[in-house]
Amino acid sequence: MISTFTPPSYPAISSSPDDPRLASFIQRPEELDIADVVILGVPTDEGIRRNGGRPGASAAPSAIREWLGTLTPYAGPQFKQHLDTLRIVDVGDIPHSDLETMHAHASEVVKQFIAAKKIVIALGGGHDITYPLASGFKQGANSDIGIVNIDAHLDVREKKNGRHHSGSSFRLLLEEGIVAGHQFAEIGIQSFVTAREHFEWVVRQGARILTFEDATTAHLPHAFEECEFAISHGDPEFPAYLSFDVDCVRASDAPGVSAPAPIGFLAEEAYELATAAGLSKNVRMLDIVEVSPPHDIDSRTSRLAARMIAAFLAGVANRNV
Numbered sequence: 001m002i003s004t005f006t007p008p009s010y011p012a013i014s015s016s017p018d019d020p021r022l023a024s025f026i027q028r029p030e031e032l033d034i035a036d037v038v039i040l041g042v043p044t045d046e047g048i049r050r051n052g053g054r055p056g057a058s059a060a061p062s063a064i065r066e067w068l069g070t071l072t073p074y075a076g077p078q079f080k081q082h083l084d085t086l087r088i089v090d091v092g093d094i095p096h097s098d099l100e101t102m103h104a105h106a107s108e109v110v111k112q113f114i115a116a117k118k119i120v121i122a123l124g125g126g127h128d129i130t131y132p133l134a135s136g137f138k139q140g141a142n143s144d145i146g147i148v149n150i151d152a153h154l155d156v157r158e159k160k161n162g163r164h165h166s167g168s169s170f171r172l173l174l175e176e177g178i179v180a181g182h183q184f185a186e187i188g189i190q191s192f193v194t195a196r197e198h199f200e201w202v203v204r205q206g207a208r209i210l211t212f213e214d215a216t217t218a219h220l221p222h223a224f225e226e227c228e229f230a231i232s233h234g235d236p237e238f239p240a241y242l243s244f245d246v247d248c249v250r251a252s253d254a255p256g257v258s259a260p261a262p263i264g265f266l267a268e269e270a271y272e273l274a275t276a277a278g279l280s281k282n283v284r285m286l287d288i289v290e291v292s293p294p295h296d297i298d299s300r301t302s303r304l305a306a307r308m309i310a311a312f313l314a315g316v317a318n319r320n321v
């Protein structure tokens with residue numbers, strides 16, 4: 001695999017044998033060939049700027065790694081396997097460039113990782129990255145794919161001035177047939193920040209929408225499993241992509257996002273969803289987008305993203321147990 005990345009930086013933690021931390025387990029790009037899981041940063045907020053949002057998400061990959069590195073690999077007594085049973089490699093970040101170049105680069109490396117049977121975790125960046133990443137995912141999987149988007153917003157806006165932006169990923173993925181409508185689901189969609197036209201457009205594509213109101217009356221991990229089962233038709237080999245826009249979490253729990261919302265999922269629910277996604281044999285890729293460290297309070301949102309990654313990894317480690 002040939003590519004150049006900006007190296008990842010993890011905190012210098014004194015990791016003693018009786019209290020190890022993830023910073024000492026996450027391996028560097030040289031170990032890529034033996035990796036089960038690959039972490040990749042896509043530090044850009046140009047797509048958010050194009051969509052009229054608050055920039056800041058380009059700082060997210062570094063901020064999330066800072067907290068991820070301090071966590072322990074122990075997933076708790078409810079699990080048999082822990083994070084030290086996975087070979088996790090962080091390749092670093094897509095180097096800074098214009099947005100289209102970064103997108104093309106990210107798409108190509110995701111294609112390679114997925115073709116090589118790695119599980120991929122991408123750290124955004126704005127939600128525009130899901131369009132190139134899911135395109136690369138489909139090419140690497142070389143089959144139909146399913147996508148679940150957990151988000152307060154549908155993100156099916158048209159391009160602006162002919163350019164893709166953070167609100168148009170799923171419009172492009174559906175219009176270009178990268179994902180079929182019946183293999184696409186959106187969970188957590190909020191009223192009053194969604195246009196009726198857009199909602200009805202998604203429904204017309206044959207996609208499933210579980211609104212925030214629907215989701216609050218359901219057990220969320222079950223709701224996720226149902227959506228995921230529906231798009232994969234229960235086929236354990238079917239490759240599914242989970243996109244997680246952290247703005248689906250209420251602002252009191254996740255203030256550091258581009259578009260904060262007064263209502264939304266609880267931090268605990270986001271964490272449970274990440275565990276469920278990790279346990280699903282279909283989910284081969286997770287992106288976590290729209291974390292915006294300049295708007296965060298006491299790193300609440302970066303810390304939540306780090307815990308979600310750990311929860312996802314715990315699920316992955318216990319898939320076949």
Ligand SMILES: [Mn+2]
Pocket residue numbers: 127151152153155166245
């Ligand atoms: Mn979004």
